[in-house]
């Protein structure tokens with residue numbers, strides 16, 4: 149091993165907020181999303197003689213105080229942690245880049261590594277904690293295997309990240325991965341022809357300064373986006389006209405939202421955020437959205453804020469059209485209801501807007 153091979157590699161990936169148009173990204177729609185710097189996942193790669201994955205002490209527990217503790221933990225957080233995401237990332241990376249599989253035909257070196265991760269993204273909260281872990285892991289592998297730049301194009305990487313979750317049977321769309329790779333604020337059009345012929349959408353980075361101050365509200369309420377999406381997906385695939393119509397209305401919100409942002413028309417922006425949530429409610433129904441998630445939106449709306457889901461549930465994003473005084477009232481109201489509120493910090497852009 150050369151000196152270089154002993155270096156430890158570490159990469160970070162931020163959470164994201166699906167700002168407008170989600171979840172139409174998984175249905176040939178359009179979305180606007182932004183990178184959320186408040187929380188992030190980190191993956192570390194340490195050279196080693198074999199390929200090893202270190203379970204996270206909190207997210208991948210292998211030991212419990214009692215049978216009851218174990219049952220409670222599984223009831224609340226399910227069976228899965230991030231370890232399977234690390235493994236699936238390595239599998240998809242191998243299949244994509246190595247010769248003779250499907251791949252790009254690079255001869256990958258045969259040195260081993262140990263992957264471990266940490267994250268402070270609230271678990272399964274619709275902030276895309278899953279793809280943050282995958283993207284951070286993929287960045288480590290791209291660096292360790294010295295994949296040439298021309299084989300890691302910024303508009304192709306999101307589809308590779310999505311493949312990892314598809315490998316695990318997690319129903320997900322592309323928007324999370326696009327904004328996590330691009331950073332900043334991005335408008336995305338998942339045009340059917342582009343998606344079917346090029347396996348990617350059309351991505352347009354926007355100036356994050358166009359966003360008004362936004363607030364993140366969340367609660368401890370794990371929801372698996374795969375589960376949330378599976379029924380609607382079935383209906384959509386079977387050609388349900390009602391779902392198709394509603395989904396294209398959701399997509400239109402991103403297109404209209406883009407004009408609002410460019411024109412700094414924040415009154416109309418607030419209306420669009422509310423409409424986005426109302427359409428989601430019609431598409432998925434209250435039972436799938438979950439009481440606590442609906443309560444967060446209603447709490448924000450009760451003080452006149454506009455509010456919608458950031459992802460499939462667990463966190464919401466709010467905007468106070470009347471400014472700072474209203475934001476103070478929002479924060480007090482949400483905290484009184486036991487929700488956490490933070491001002492959204494937009495993550496750095498790696499691709500500049502025009």
Ligand SMILES: Nc1ncnc2c1ncn2[C@@H]1O[C@H](COP(=O)(O)OP(=O)(O)O)[C@@H](O)[C@H]1O
Pocket residue numbers: 207228229230231232233267269270271272273274275276277278279318371372373374459460
């Ligand atoms: N914070 C986390 N720590 C460990 N694993 C996670 C975390 N969040 C998500 N996962 C893994 O990703 C899978 C899919 O999560 P998902 O519902 O997409 O959550 P999110 O909204 O955070 O992306 C989970 O079943 C789990 O295996």
Ligand SMILES: O=C(O)[C@H]1O[C@H](OP(=O)(O)O)[C@H](O)[C@@H](O)[C@@H]1O
Pocket residue numbers: 166170171172173174273274275276277278319320321322323324373457458459460461
């Ligand atoms: O329902 C949504 O808005 C999003 O749900 C998933 O994101 P998650 O953070 O896991 O809840 C999905 O991956 C996105 O494509 C959807 O837009």
Ligand SMILES: [Mg+2]
Pocket residue numbers: 276277278279320373
């Ligand atoms: Mg996810």
